Amino acid sequence: MHFSDEDVARILKLVDETTRDEIEVEWNGVVVRATRTGKGAVASASPPGGGENRGPEVPKSAIAQGCVAVTAPVMGTIYLKPEPGKPPFVSQGSLVAHDDTLCLIEVMKVFTAVKAGQGGVVEKIFVEDGRLVEFGQPVFAIRPQ
Protein backbone atom coordinates (compact mmCIF):
# COMPACT_ATOMS: atom_id res chain seq x y z
CA MET A 1 0.00 0.00 0.00
CA HIS A 2 1.41 3.36 -0.93
CA PHE A 3 0.01 6.82 -1.44
CA SER A 4 0.30 8.99 -4.46
CA ASP A 5 0.76 12.72 -4.13
CA GLU A 6 -2.83 13.03 -5.18
CA ASP A 7 -4.03 10.82 -2.33
CA VAL A 8 -2.14 12.91 0.17
CA ALA A 9 -3.58 16.10 -1.28
CA ARG A 10 -7.07 14.60 -1.07
CA ILE A 11 -6.61 13.72 2.59
CA LEU A 12 -5.35 17.19 3.37
CA LYS A 13 -8.32 18.69 1.58
CA LEU A 14 -10.62 16.47 3.64
CA VAL A 15 -9.00 17.75 6.82
CA ASP A 16 -9.33 21.33 5.62
CA GLU A 17 -13.00 20.99 4.83
CA THR A 18 -14.09 19.25 7.99
CA THR A 19 -15.05 21.15 11.08
CA ARG A 20 -13.24 18.47 13.06
CA ASP A 21 -9.72 19.08 14.24
CA GLU A 22 -8.67 15.53 13.74
CA ILE A 23 -9.44 12.95 11.13
CA GLU A 24 -8.65 9.28 10.92
CA VAL A 25 -8.99 7.34 7.68
CA GLU A 26 -8.57 3.60 7.62
CA TRP A 27 -8.48 1.56 4.50
CA ASN A 28 -6.86 -1.74 3.63
CA GLY A 29 -5.35 -1.84 7.10
CA VAL A 30 -3.56 1.48 6.69
CA VAL A 31 -4.52 4.17 9.16
CA VAL A 32 -3.93 7.79 8.30
CA ARG A 33 -4.37 10.21 11.11
CA ALA A 34 -4.22 13.94 10.46
CA THR A 35 -4.41 16.49 13.24
CA ARG A 36 -4.97 20.17 12.69
CA THR A 37 -2.89 22.43 14.87
CA GLY A 38 -2.74 26.16 14.83
CA LYS A 39 -5.74 28.46 14.90
CA GLY A 40 -9.14 26.88 15.25
CA ALA A 41 -7.70 23.59 16.34
CA VAL A 42 -8.80 23.92 19.90
CA ALA A 43 -9.94 20.34 20.38
CA SER A 44 -6.74 18.65 19.32
CA ALA A 45 -3.75 17.72 21.36
CA SER A 46 -0.76 19.75 20.28
CA PRO A 47 2.73 18.30 20.45
CA PRO A 48 4.25 18.08 23.93
CA GLY A 49 6.15 20.94 25.45
CA GLY A 50 4.07 23.48 23.56
CA GLY A 51 3.97 25.92 26.44
CA GLU A 52 0.70 27.81 26.03
CA ASN A 53 -1.72 24.99 25.56
CA ARG A 54 -4.66 25.77 27.72
CA GLY A 55 -8.08 25.10 26.29
CA PRO A 56 -10.34 27.35 24.25
CA GLU A 57 -9.95 30.42 26.35
CA VAL A 58 -11.43 33.82 25.79
CA PRO A 59 -9.05 36.58 26.75
CA LYS A 60 -10.43 39.12 29.20
CA SER A 61 -10.04 41.80 26.51
CA ALA A 62 -12.64 39.99 24.36
CA ILE A 63 -15.31 41.01 26.83
CA ALA A 64 -16.39 44.50 25.83
CA GLN A 65 -16.25 47.26 28.40
CA GLY A 66 -19.38 47.48 30.49
CA CYS A 67 -20.21 43.84 29.80
CA VAL A 68 -20.28 41.00 32.29
CA ALA A 69 -19.05 37.51 31.44
CA VAL A 70 -21.15 34.47 32.26
CA THR A 71 -18.68 31.64 32.81
CA ALA A 72 -19.16 27.87 32.80
CA PRO A 73 -19.89 26.79 36.39
CA VAL A 74 -18.76 23.24 35.58
CA MET A 75 -16.78 21.55 32.82
CA GLY A 76 -18.93 19.73 30.25
CA THR A 77 -20.54 19.75 26.85
CA ILE A 78 -22.49 22.92 26.18
CA TYR A 79 -25.94 22.97 24.60
CA LEU A 80 -27.25 26.32 23.40
CA LYS A 81 -30.65 24.80 22.47
CA PRO A 82 -33.11 23.08 24.83
CA GLU A 83 -33.17 20.12 22.40
CA PRO A 84 -31.99 19.39 18.87
CA GLY A 85 -34.07 21.16 16.23
CA LYS A 86 -35.41 23.75 18.65
CA PRO A 87 -34.35 27.38 18.55
CA PRO A 88 -31.54 28.36 20.91
CA PHE A 89 -32.24 29.61 24.43
CA VAL A 90 -30.81 33.00 23.48
CA SER A 91 -29.12 34.67 20.54
CA GLN A 92 -26.97 37.72 20.17
CA GLY A 93 -29.14 40.71 21.04
CA SER A 94 -31.63 38.73 23.17
CA LEU A 95 -32.96 40.50 26.20
CA VAL A 96 -32.58 38.25 29.24
CA ALA A 97 -33.83 38.37 32.82
CA HIS A 98 -31.86 37.33 35.92
CA ASP A 99 -33.29 33.80 36.08
CA ASP A 100 -33.40 33.02 32.36
CA THR A 101 -31.56 29.90 31.25
CA LEU A 102 -28.85 30.68 28.72
CA CYS A 103 -27.55 27.19 28.05
CA LEU A 104 -27.20 23.69 29.43
CA ILE A 105 -23.95 21.98 30.35
CA GLU A 106 -23.92 18.20 30.26
CA VAL A 107 -21.60 15.91 32.19
CA MET A 108 -22.24 12.22 31.55
CA LYS A 109 -25.97 12.76 30.87
CA VAL A 110 -26.45 15.07 33.84
CA PHE A 111 -27.48 18.58 32.80
CA THR A 112 -26.79 21.83 34.60
CA ALA A 113 -28.78 24.92 33.57
CA VAL A 114 -26.73 28.10 33.38
CA LYS A 115 -28.72 31.19 34.39
CA ALA A 116 -28.03 34.73 33.24
CA GLY A 117 -27.49 35.93 36.80
CA GLN A 118 -28.43 39.45 35.76
CA GLY A 119 -30.83 41.19 33.43
CA GLY A 120 -29.44 42.57 30.19
CA VAL A 121 -28.73 42.06 26.53
CA VAL A 122 -26.67 39.14 25.22
CA GLU A 123 -23.77 40.96 23.62
CA LYS A 124 -21.79 37.93 22.51
CA ILE A 125 -21.78 34.13 22.56
CA PHE A 126 -18.25 32.77 22.67
CA VAL A 127 -18.81 29.07 22.13
CA GLU A 128 -20.41 26.79 19.58
CA ASP A 129 -23.19 24.39 20.40
CA GLY A 130 -21.96 20.93 21.40
CA ARG A 131 -18.44 21.98 22.36
CA LEU A 132 -16.61 21.09 25.52
CA VAL A 133 -16.43 24.07 27.84
CA GLU A 134 -13.99 24.17 30.70
CA PHE A 135 -14.65 25.28 34.23
CA GLY A 136 -14.56 29.08 34.41
CA GLN A 137 -14.55 29.58 30.64
CA PRO A 138 -16.49 32.69 29.49
CA VAL A 139 -19.54 31.55 27.55
CA PHE A 140 -21.63 34.72 27.19
CA ALA A 141 -21.07 38.44 27.51
CA ILE A 142 -24.07 40.30 28.84
CA ARG A 143 -24.55 44.05 28.83
CA PRO A 144 -26.53 44.76 31.99
CA GLN A 145 -29.60 46.92 31.66
Next chain:
Amino acid sequence: MKPVRRVLVANRGEIAVRVISACHKLGIESVLAASEADLDALPARLAGRVICIGPAAAAQSYLLAPTIVHAALSAHCDAIHPGYGFLSENAVFAELCEKNGVTFIGPRPQTMHNLGDKLRARALAKQCGIPLLPGSSRVESAVQAEDLVRDIGYPVLLKASAGGGGRGMKVATDAISLRSGFETATAEALASFGDGTLFLERFVPRARHVEVQILGDGEGGIIHLGERDCSVQRRYQKVIEEAPAPALAAELVQKIRDAAVRLANAAGYRSAGTVEFLVDPETARYYFLEVNTRIQVEHPVTEMVTGIDIVGEQLRIASGTGLSQRQDGVRFSGHAIEMRINAESPAHGFRPSPGRIAAWRPPVGSHIRLDTHCHEGYLVPPYYDSLLAKLIVTGCDRPTAIENARQALANFVIEGVQTTLPFLERVLAEAAFHNAAHHTRWAEELLQQQDGVLA
Protein backbone atom coordinates in the same frame (compact mmCIF):
# COMPACT_ATOMS: atom_id res chain seq x y z
CA MET B 1 -7.39 -4.42 23.64
CA LYS B 2 -6.96 -1.29 21.60
CA PRO B 3 -3.60 0.47 21.68
CA VAL B 4 -3.39 3.53 23.91
CA ARG B 5 -2.61 6.64 21.89
CA ARG B 6 -3.87 9.43 24.08
CA VAL B 7 -4.07 9.39 27.87
CA LEU B 8 -6.03 11.63 30.18
CA VAL B 9 -3.91 12.29 33.25
CA ALA B 10 -6.33 12.69 36.15
CA ASN B 11 -3.91 13.94 38.77
CA ARG B 12 -1.59 16.77 39.69
CA GLY B 13 1.86 17.48 41.13
CA GLU B 14 4.90 15.30 40.65
CA ILE B 15 2.93 12.18 39.66
CA ALA B 16 1.23 14.08 36.83
CA VAL B 17 4.70 15.09 35.57
CA ARG B 18 5.85 11.49 35.91
CA VAL B 19 2.89 10.07 33.94
CA ILE B 20 3.08 12.73 31.21
CA SER B 21 6.80 12.01 30.72
CA ALA B 22 6.18 8.27 30.54
CA CYS B 23 3.48 8.86 27.90
CA HIS B 24 5.68 11.06 25.74
CA LYS B 25 8.56 8.58 26.00
CA LEU B 26 6.27 5.97 24.42
CA GLY B 27 4.90 8.38 21.80
CA ILE B 28 1.53 8.62 23.56
CA GLU B 29 -0.24 11.99 23.70
CA SER B 30 -1.28 13.43 27.04
CA VAL B 31 -4.25 15.48 28.13
CA LEU B 32 -4.21 16.86 31.65
CA ALA B 33 -7.38 17.25 33.69
CA ALA B 34 -6.45 20.08 36.04
CA SER B 35 -8.17 22.15 38.67
CA GLU B 36 -8.16 25.91 38.33
CA ALA B 37 -5.41 26.10 40.96
CA ASP B 38 -3.07 23.96 38.84
CA LEU B 39 -3.46 25.61 35.43
CA ASP B 40 -0.08 27.31 35.63
CA ALA B 41 1.81 24.42 37.21
CA LEU B 42 4.50 22.34 35.47
CA PRO B 43 2.21 19.41 34.49
CA ALA B 44 -0.03 21.87 32.59
CA ARG B 45 2.98 23.13 30.66
CA LEU B 46 4.18 19.65 29.76
CA ALA B 47 0.85 18.10 28.75
CA GLY B 48 -0.31 18.16 25.14
CA ARG B 49 -3.54 19.75 26.22
CA VAL B 50 -5.09 20.91 29.47
CA ILE B 51 -8.74 20.80 30.43
CA CYS B 52 -9.85 22.80 33.45
CA ILE B 53 -12.25 20.44 35.22
CA GLY B 54 -13.24 22.57 38.19
CA PRO B 55 -12.20 24.86 41.01
CA ALA B 56 -9.31 24.24 43.41
CA ALA B 57 -11.23 22.11 45.91
CA ALA B 58 -10.57 18.47 45.04
CA ALA B 59 -14.18 17.53 45.81
CA GLN B 60 -15.22 19.75 42.89
CA SER B 61 -12.42 18.79 40.52
CA TYR B 62 -10.04 15.83 40.98
CA LEU B 63 -12.66 13.73 42.75
CA LEU B 64 -15.45 14.23 40.20
CA ALA B 65 -15.55 10.86 38.43
CA PRO B 66 -18.20 11.73 35.77
CA THR B 67 -16.50 15.02 34.91
CA ILE B 68 -13.14 13.31 34.40
CA VAL B 69 -14.61 10.57 32.20
CA HIS B 70 -16.53 13.21 30.24
CA ALA B 71 -13.29 15.16 29.71
CA ALA B 72 -11.55 12.00 28.50
CA LEU B 73 -14.32 11.23 26.01
CA SER B 74 -14.49 14.82 24.74
CA ALA B 75 -10.73 14.93 24.20
CA HIS B 76 -10.77 11.50 22.47
CA CYS B 77 -8.55 9.84 25.07
CA ASP B 78 -8.33 6.03 24.97
CA ALA B 79 -7.26 5.73 28.59
CA ILE B 80 -7.17 7.46 31.95
CA HIS B 81 -4.19 7.33 34.30
CA PRO B 82 -5.38 8.11 37.83
CA GLY B 83 -1.95 8.49 39.48
CA TYR B 84 -2.16 7.95 43.26
CA GLY B 85 -4.64 9.36 45.75
CA PHE B 86 -7.85 11.01 44.45
CA LEU B 87 -9.79 8.42 42.36
CA SER B 88 -6.90 5.98 41.89
CA GLU B 89 -8.36 3.25 44.11
CA ASN B 90 -12.01 3.96 43.46
CA ALA B 91 -13.56 0.86 41.87
CA VAL B 92 -16.72 2.78 40.92
CA PHE B 93 -14.62 5.26 38.94
CA ALA B 94 -12.72 2.43 37.22
CA GLU B 95 -16.05 0.86 36.30
CA LEU B 96 -17.37 4.15 34.90
CA CYS B 97 -14.26 4.40 32.70
CA GLU B 98 -14.63 0.87 31.33
CA LYS B 99 -18.39 1.26 30.77
CA ASN B 100 -17.68 4.27 28.59
CA GLY B 101 -15.00 2.54 26.59
CA VAL B 102 -12.08 4.31 28.23
CA THR B 103 -9.32 2.07 29.56
CA PHE B 104 -8.65 2.57 33.26
CA ILE B 105 -4.91 2.28 33.77
CA GLY B 106 -4.94 -0.01 36.75
CA PRO B 107 -6.53 -3.26 37.84
CA ARG B 108 -9.99 -4.37 36.76
CA PRO B 109 -12.78 -2.79 38.83
CA GLN B 110 -13.68 -6.13 40.42
CA THR B 111 -10.07 -6.68 41.53
CA MET B 112 -9.99 -3.21 43.08
CA HIS B 113 -13.24 -3.94 44.85
CA ASN B 114 -11.93 -7.23 46.25
CA LEU B 115 -8.54 -5.92 47.34
CA GLY B 116 -9.54 -2.40 48.38
CA ASP B 117 -11.55 -3.62 51.33
CA LYS B 118 -9.03 -4.75 53.92
CA LEU B 119 -11.23 -7.46 55.39
CA ARG B 120 -11.86 -8.98 51.96
CA ALA B 121 -8.16 -8.73 51.10
CA ARG B 122 -7.28 -10.50 54.36
CA ALA B 123 -9.66 -13.32 53.46
CA LEU B 124 -7.98 -13.74 50.07
CA ALA B 125 -4.51 -13.69 51.66
CA LYS B 126 -5.61 -16.39 54.08
CA GLN B 127 -6.81 -18.54 51.16
CA CYS B 128 -3.36 -18.14 49.61
CA GLY B 129 -1.72 -19.40 52.77
CA ILE B 130 -0.14 -16.04 53.60
CA PRO B 131 0.37 -15.42 57.33
CA LEU B 132 -1.93 -12.83 58.89
CA LEU B 133 -1.43 -11.05 62.17
CA PRO B 134 -3.64 -12.51 64.86
CA GLY B 135 -6.73 -10.41 64.46
CA SER B 136 -10.38 -10.20 63.86
CA SER B 137 -12.95 -9.56 61.23
CA ARG B 138 -15.34 -6.63 61.79
CA VAL B 139 -15.52 -5.22 65.33
CA GLU B 140 -18.91 -3.80 66.25
CA SER B 141 -18.34 -2.25 69.66
CA ALA B 142 -15.73 -1.46 72.28
CA VAL B 143 -17.14 -4.25 74.44
CA GLN B 144 -16.75 -6.75 71.63
CA ALA B 145 -13.23 -5.45 71.03
CA GLU B 146 -12.34 -6.24 74.65
CA ASP B 147 -13.64 -9.79 74.20
CA LEU B 148 -11.54 -10.23 71.08
CA VAL B 149 -8.38 -8.93 72.72
CA ARG B 150 -8.59 -11.77 75.24
CA ASP B 151 -7.62 -14.10 72.37
CA ILE B 152 -5.30 -11.77 70.50
CA GLY B 153 -3.46 -10.19 73.45
CA TYR B 154 -2.31 -6.57 73.93
CA PRO B 155 -1.01 -4.44 72.31
CA VAL B 156 -3.50 -4.28 69.46
CA LEU B 157 -4.01 -1.98 66.53
CA LEU B 158 -7.50 -0.77 65.64
CA LYS B 159 -7.78 -0.21 61.89
CA ALA B 160 -10.40 1.16 59.53
CA SER B 161 -11.54 -1.46 57.03
CA ALA B 162 -11.74 1.15 54.28
CA GLY B 163 -8.63 2.89 55.59
CA GLY B 164 -5.35 4.21 54.35
CA GLY B 165 -2.77 6.83 55.17
CA GLY B 166 -2.92 6.19 58.89
CA ARG B 167 -6.36 7.63 59.37
CA GLY B 168 -8.64 5.53 61.54
CA MET B 169 -5.70 3.72 63.16
CA LYS B 170 -5.12 3.57 66.91
CA VAL B 171 -2.82 1.50 69.13
CA ALA B 172 -4.32 0.17 72.36
CA THR B 173 -2.21 -1.23 75.17
CA ASP B 174 -4.95 -1.79 77.75
CA ALA B 175 -8.73 -1.73 78.19
CA ILE B 176 -8.85 2.03 78.75
CA SER B 177 -6.90 2.95 75.61
CA LEU B 178 -8.91 0.35 73.72
CA ARG B 179 -12.19 2.02 74.61
CA SER B 180 -11.02 5.55 73.75
CA GLY B 181 -9.18 4.27 70.67
CA PHE B 182 -12.33 2.56 69.43
CA GLU B 183 -14.28 5.80 69.56
CA THR B 184 -11.66 7.99 67.87
CA ALA B 185 -10.81 5.40 65.21
CA THR B 186 -14.50 4.96 64.34
CA ALA B 187 -14.98 8.73 64.11
CA GLU B 188 -11.84 9.17 61.97
CA ALA B 189 -12.80 6.31 59.68
CA LEU B 190 -16.30 7.72 59.21
CA ALA B 191 -14.99 11.21 58.52
CA SER B 192 -12.25 10.07 56.12
CA PHE B 193 -13.86 7.18 54.27
CA GLY B 194 -17.58 7.41 55.03
CA ASP B 195 -17.33 3.93 56.53
CA GLY B 196 -16.68 3.44 60.23
CA THR B 197 -16.05 -0.32 60.05
CA LEU B 198 -13.05 -1.31 62.17
CA PHE B 199 -11.05 -4.45 62.73
CA LEU B 200 -8.42 -5.45 65.25
CA GLU B 201 -4.92 -6.72 64.70
CA ARG B 202 -2.10 -7.73 66.99
CA PHE B 203 0.33 -4.81 67.14
CA VAL B 204 4.00 -5.65 66.52
CA PRO B 205 5.99 -2.91 68.27
CA ARG B 206 9.30 -3.05 66.41
CA ALA B 207 8.06 -4.09 63.00
CA ARG B 208 9.43 -3.24 59.58
CA HIS B 209 7.21 -2.30 56.67
CA VAL B 210 8.23 -4.32 53.62
CA GLU B 211 6.28 -4.28 50.37
CA VAL B 212 6.61 -6.06 47.05
CA GLN B 213 6.08 -4.37 43.68
CA ILE B 214 4.09 -6.55 41.34
CA LEU B 215 3.11 -6.23 37.67
CA GLY B 216 0.32 -8.20 36.06
CA ASP B 217 -0.34 -8.31 32.32
CA GLY B 218 -4.03 -9.03 32.87
CA GLU B 219 -3.71 -12.35 31.03
CA GLY B 220 -2.46 -14.29 34.02
CA GLY B 221 1.18 -13.26 33.79
CA ILE B 222 2.52 -11.89 37.08
CA ILE B 223 6.05 -10.80 37.91
CA HIS B 224 7.53 -9.07 40.94
CA LEU B 225 10.15 -6.32 40.91
CA GLY B 226 11.52 -7.05 44.35
CA GLU B 227 10.77 -5.38 47.63
CA ARG B 228 10.98 -1.96 49.25
CA ASP B 229 11.42 -1.07 52.88
CA CYS B 230 9.23 1.82 54.04
CA SER B 231 9.79 1.62 57.77
CA VAL B 232 10.67 5.27 58.30
CA GLN B 233 7.21 6.65 58.96
CA ARG B 234 5.58 9.49 60.80
CA ARG B 235 1.97 8.97 61.77
CA TYR B 236 1.79 5.95 59.44
CA GLN B 237 2.93 8.17 56.56
CA LYS B 238 6.04 7.01 54.75
CA VAL B 239 8.97 9.42 54.92
CA ILE B 240 11.91 7.45 53.50
CA GLU B 241 11.74 4.35 51.34
CA GLU B 242 14.49 2.15 50.00
CA ALA B 243 15.14 -0.82 47.76
CA PRO B 244 16.16 -3.50 48.40
CA ALA B 245 14.93 -3.95 51.99
CA PRO B 246 18.05 -4.07 54.17
CA ALA B 247 19.14 -6.65 56.74
CA LEU B 248 16.64 -9.38 55.89
CA ALA B 249 17.62 -13.00 55.35
CA ALA B 250 17.51 -13.99 51.67
CA GLU B 251 15.19 -16.86 52.53
CA LEU B 252 12.67 -14.52 54.21
CA VAL B 253 12.80 -12.10 51.26
CA GLN B 254 12.09 -14.97 48.86
CA LYS B 255 9.09 -16.07 50.94
CA ILE B 256 7.66 -12.54 50.92
CA ARG B 257 8.13 -12.16 47.17
CA ASP B 258 6.50 -15.56 46.54
CA ALA B 259 3.58 -14.65 48.78
CA ALA B 260 3.00 -11.40 46.86
CA VAL B 261 3.04 -13.19 43.50
CA ARG B 262 0.70 -15.89 44.82
CA LEU B 263 -1.79 -13.28 46.00
CA ALA B 264 -1.58 -11.30 42.74
CA ASN B 265 -2.19 -14.51 40.80
CA ALA B 266 -5.20 -15.40 42.92
CA ALA B 267 -6.61 -11.91 42.34
CA GLY B 268 -6.02 -12.10 38.57
CA TYR B 269 -4.09 -8.87 38.95
CA ARG B 270 -3.64 -6.44 36.06
CA SER B 271 -1.26 -3.42 36.00
CA ALA B 272 1.07 -2.27 38.80
CA GLY B 273 0.32 -3.00 42.43
CA THR B 274 1.94 -3.39 45.79
CA VAL B 275 1.50 -6.09 48.39
CA GLU B 276 2.41 -4.77 51.84
CA PHE B 277 3.76 -6.86 54.67
CA LEU B 278 4.76 -6.35 58.25
CA VAL B 279 8.03 -8.03 59.16
CA ASP B 280 9.07 -8.83 62.70
CA PRO B 281 12.88 -8.89 62.48
CA GLU B 282 13.21 -10.57 65.89
CA THR B 283 11.21 -13.64 64.91
CA ALA B 284 11.86 -13.42 61.14
CA ARG B 285 8.11 -13.72 60.62
CA TYR B 286 6.11 -11.82 58.06
CA TYR B 287 2.44 -10.93 57.95
CA PHE B 288 0.15 -9.69 55.20
CA LEU B 289 -1.00 -6.07 55.63
CA GLU B 290 -2.85 -4.92 52.51
CA VAL B 291 -2.69 -4.45 48.75
CA ASN B 292 -2.39 -1.04 47.11
CA THR B 293 -4.03 -1.19 43.70
CA ARG B 294 -2.26 1.84 42.20
CA ILE B 295 1.13 3.23 41.29
CA GLN B 296 2.78 4.19 44.57
CA VAL B 297 4.63 7.32 45.57
CA GLU B 298 7.75 5.25 46.27
CA HIS B 299 7.84 3.36 42.95
CA PRO B 300 11.06 5.13 41.79
CA VAL B 301 13.35 3.21 44.17
CA THR B 302 12.28 0.00 42.47
CA GLU B 303 12.83 1.58 39.06
CA MET B 304 16.35 2.60 40.07
CA VAL B 305 17.42 -0.90 41.15
CA THR B 306 15.70 -2.79 38.31
CA GLY B 307 15.95 -0.30 35.44
CA ILE B 308 12.26 -0.94 34.69
CA ASP B 309 9.96 2.02 33.99
CA ILE B 310 6.91 1.01 36.06
CA VAL B 311 4.59 3.72 34.67
CA GLY B 312 5.76 2.72 31.19
CA GLU B 313 4.83 -0.88 32.02
CA GLN B 314 1.37 0.29 33.10
CA LEU B 315 0.93 1.96 29.73
CA ARG B 316 2.14 -1.15 27.89
CA ILE B 317 -0.25 -3.35 29.84
CA ALA B 318 -3.13 -0.96 29.12
CA SER B 319 -2.27 -1.19 25.41
CA GLY B 320 -2.28 -4.97 25.54
CA THR B 321 1.43 -5.13 24.70
CA GLY B 322 2.17 -7.12 27.83
CA LEU B 323 5.16 -6.87 30.14
CA SER B 324 8.56 -5.88 28.80
CA GLN B 325 10.30 -8.45 31.01
CA ARG B 326 9.80 -11.98 32.21
CA GLN B 327 10.63 -12.76 35.82
CA ASP B 328 14.02 -14.20 34.89
CA GLY B 329 14.82 -11.00 33.01
CA VAL B 330 14.40 -8.83 36.12
CA ARG B 331 17.86 -8.02 37.51
CA PHE B 332 18.59 -6.09 40.67
CA SER B 333 21.61 -3.89 41.11
CA GLY B 334 22.72 -1.33 43.69
CA HIS B 335 20.66 0.43 46.31
CA ALA B 336 18.18 3.30 46.06
CA ILE B 337 16.74 5.61 48.73
CA GLU B 338 13.80 7.96 48.26
CA MET B 339 13.22 10.93 50.56
CA ARG B 340 9.91 12.74 50.54
CA ILE B 341 10.36 16.48 50.71
CA ASN B 342 7.14 18.03 51.97
CA ALA B 343 6.15 21.65 52.47
CA GLU B 344 5.80 21.16 56.20
CA SER B 345 7.49 22.67 59.19
CA PRO B 346 9.20 20.00 61.32
CA ALA B 347 9.81 22.67 63.98
CA HIS B 348 6.08 23.23 64.32
CA GLY B 349 4.66 19.75 64.49
CA PHE B 350 4.93 19.29 60.71
CA ARG B 351 2.20 21.78 60.00
CA PRO B 352 1.70 22.50 56.30
CA SER B 353 3.72 25.40 54.91
CA PRO B 354 2.27 26.42 51.55
CA GLY B 355 3.50 29.54 49.78
CA ARG B 356 5.75 30.90 47.06
CA ILE B 357 9.04 29.07 46.48
CA ALA B 358 11.60 31.87 46.53
CA ALA B 359 14.63 29.69 45.84
CA TRP B 360 14.82 26.14 44.45
CA ARG B 361 18.30 24.74 43.94
CA PRO B 362 18.25 20.95 43.88
CA PRO B 363 21.43 18.87 44.04
CA VAL B 364 22.71 17.34 40.82
CA GLY B 365 24.76 14.25 40.08
CA SER B 366 24.70 10.95 38.25
CA HIS B 367 23.31 9.17 41.31
CA ILE B 368 20.49 11.67 41.82
CA ARG B 369 16.95 11.58 40.46
CA LEU B 370 14.39 14.23 41.37
CA ASP B 371 10.69 13.69 40.73
CA THR B 372 8.99 17.04 41.20
CA HIS B 373 6.62 19.62 39.79
CA CYS B 374 8.27 22.46 41.71
CA HIS B 375 10.51 25.28 40.54
CA GLU B 376 11.61 28.71 41.64
CA GLY B 377 8.61 31.04 41.74
CA TYR B 378 6.06 28.20 42.01
CA LEU B 379 3.21 28.88 44.39
CA VAL B 380 2.58 25.79 46.53
CA PRO B 381 -1.22 25.79 46.83
CA PRO B 382 -2.81 25.10 50.21
CA TYR B 383 -5.50 22.78 48.85
CA TYR B 384 -3.62 19.54 48.30
CA ASP B 385 -1.04 17.26 49.92
CA SER B 386 2.26 18.85 50.78
CA LEU B 387 4.63 16.72 48.69
CA LEU B 388 7.08 18.99 46.87
CA ALA B 389 9.58 16.50 45.57
CA LYS B 390 10.93 13.00 45.84
CA LEU B 391 14.70 12.97 46.03
CA ILE B 392 15.91 9.56 44.88
CA VAL B 393 19.56 8.73 45.41
CA THR B 394 21.42 5.60 44.40
CA GLY B 395 24.67 3.91 45.34
CA CYS B 396 26.43 0.64 44.61
CA ASP B 397 25.46 -0.52 48.11
CA ARG B 398 23.42 0.78 51.05
CA PRO B 399 26.22 2.66 52.90
CA THR B 400 27.19 4.43 49.67
CA ALA B 401 23.56 5.28 48.92
CA ILE B 402 23.11 6.71 52.44
CA GLU B 403 26.27 8.78 52.09
CA ASN B 404 25.14 10.07 48.68
CA ALA B 405 21.71 10.84 50.12
CA ARG B 406 23.21 12.88 52.97
CA GLN B 407 25.31 14.86 50.50
CA ALA B 408 22.30 15.45 48.27
CA LEU B 409 20.15 16.65 51.16
CA ALA B 410 22.87 19.00 52.37
CA ASN B 411 23.09 20.54 48.90
CA PHE B 412 19.36 21.06 48.45
CA VAL B 413 18.33 24.71 48.88
CA ILE B 414 14.65 25.55 49.18
CA GLU B 415 13.57 28.99 50.38
CA GLY B 416 10.18 30.57 50.82
CA VAL B 417 8.46 27.52 52.29
CA GLN B 418 9.37 25.37 55.28
CA THR B 419 10.34 21.83 54.30
CA THR B 420 11.05 18.46 55.84
CA LEU B 421 14.71 18.61 54.68
CA PRO B 422 16.10 19.09 58.24
CA PHE B 423 14.08 16.12 59.49
CA LEU B 424 15.35 13.92 56.65
CA GLU B 425 18.94 14.94 57.40
CA ARG B 426 18.41 14.07 61.04
CA VAL B 427 17.08 10.60 60.19
CA LEU B 428 19.93 9.83 57.80
CA ALA B 429 22.49 10.80 60.47
CA GLU B 430 21.19 8.20 62.93
CA ALA B 431 23.19 5.04 63.64
CA ALA B 432 19.95 3.06 63.99
CA PHE B 433 19.11 3.85 60.38
CA HIS B 434 22.63 2.99 59.19
CA ASN B 435 22.41 -0.34 61.04
CA ALA B 436 18.89 -0.98 59.71
CA ALA B 437 17.72 -1.24 63.32
CA HIS B 438 14.81 1.11 62.66
CA HIS B 439 11.14 0.18 62.67
CA THR B 440 7.81 1.81 61.85
CA ARG B 441 7.61 3.72 65.18
CA TRP B 442 11.26 4.66 65.27
CA ALA B 443 11.08 8.05 63.51
CA GLU B 444 8.37 9.21 65.91
CA GLU B 445 10.39 8.07 68.91
CA LEU B 446 13.30 10.02 67.50
CA LEU B 447 11.14 13.13 67.22
CA GLN B 448 9.92 12.77 70.81
CA GLN B 449 13.49 12.43 72.11
CA GLN B 450 14.56 15.70 70.61
CA ASP B 451 11.32 17.61 70.69
CA GLY B 452 11.83 21.17 69.57
CA VAL B 453 15.45 20.72 68.57
CA LEU B 454 14.70 20.88 64.86
CA ALA B 455 14.61 24.29 63.35
